[in-house]
Amino acid sequence: MNVQEVIDRVLLDSCGGRKLEKTCDVLISGEPDMEVKGIVTSFMATVDVIREAIAVGANMIITHEPTYYTGFDELEWLRKDPVYLAKQKLIEDHGIAIWRYHDHMHLANTDRIYDGLIKELGWESNRIDQSSPWCYEIEKTTLVDLASFFLQKLSMNVLRIVGNPDMTCSRIGILVGGGSLGLGREQMPMELMRDKELDVMICGEITEWTLCAYINDAAMLGFHKGMLIVGHERTEEWGMKHMAEWLRKLVDGIPVTFVDAKEPFRYL
């Protein structure tokens, strides 16, 4: 099976073969006709993820996020960049094909990034609205206990919290990855919280002047509103973890390994 056949089967399985015209889902390295010996799925093809792929004998990486540091993996500015050149050499020396699977993963019959996270949390039966993966109703808990649940479930040491830790909550919103920036509309996460009467929003990326500020003010005014900032990678990695399972069924025995890209930063 070659790289293009793997891509085609993934797209057929997730979107019925529908292909977006403008998309970041392109082959970042390698050739479509390369024979695939093993596949690694990961949130991001970091240098460590590439090394791990080499170690397990894989020559194709399916990455959710960019390999080269901008939304569309632009290369012009990187032509003479030493970090780029060293990473590209590592990839070429080991003949690794890297395919980005982002837009079509979110556009699948069900958003497969959310599917993975929700499976990881065990919240499959808690969805409020079957047409959207954003809102969940759970047994009443406190914000601080919900934070502990996320720390444990998503293997984190630290997360950021806004609001009164002792507030009770049961209606929870989740906006993974860059979605918590509002998908082009800064107020979207706040409108969602208000319109769906959510107590807590779980976020990927944030900016301090939007939802953070809203929840902070709400808490100061005595509203029972809270927020947990889990981060981009920690909210989306699980879609790639669970991808390894469903991908295995599509690729005729090619070994598929999930590699955790891990958070890019540490808390100090």
Add this chain to the structure above:
Amino acid sequence: MNVQEVIDRVLLDSCGGRKLEKTCDVLISGEPDMEVKGIVTSFMATVDVIREAIAVGANMIITHEPTYYTGFDELEWLRKDPVYLAKQKLIEDHGIAIWRYHDHMHLANTDRIYDGLIKELGWESNRIDQSSPWCYEIEKTTLVDLASFFLQKLSMNVLRIVGNPDMTCSRIGILVGGGSLGLGREQMPMELMRDKELDVMICGEITEWTLCAYINDAAMLGFHKGMLIVGHERTEEWGMKHMAEWLRKLVDGIPVTFVDAKEPFRYL
């Protein structure tokens, strides 16, 4: 002295009276002809900052960032929002004028947000390029010691770090607030690091797929590159702290008080 006179003196002092046509620097509440009894400067007019202004008898707040959760303080989506209505009532009940001083503060003869931060750090004589506030050369230190320095100087308990904590560094970049998102060009912070041969970048806002990913890969490849994520508020609050000092000289004895808006989140 009324609100408009305070605004005019600030704009004259910082930009020689130059006024941008399209700007977020508008009067968010109150009237231009209100008599000013006291002024509070702060990174953001949060509910707690407003309460503190009331407590010290001030009726004008000069805020760097939005009061109502979007870059341009849009109100249409908030008309029936309970958080907005409660905050607006607090402001109206106490007759508080809120003026945003953002664009003109960054555009001043020297960027006064950077001026405050650099004063706070004691790095006034470390600037590499006199025409830009972005690059500094300091005595050789390690990334982890630099992190400790920032934690202490900026009164923080936790920050995020990318790179090898033991790497040495002396050429430091600083991109405060939203500037670390690249000012419309995602690759700008990385180009700056490369072109100015910076060892470490100090950041306000971040996204995980851009500079974080670049530094993370660089560190994995053995380059001596690091990053400290200080956050938006912690990088910009100091400009508003030092503003209280220079503003005092412009407002004919009206009391001026700096109020720390504090980070919107806590680390758990």
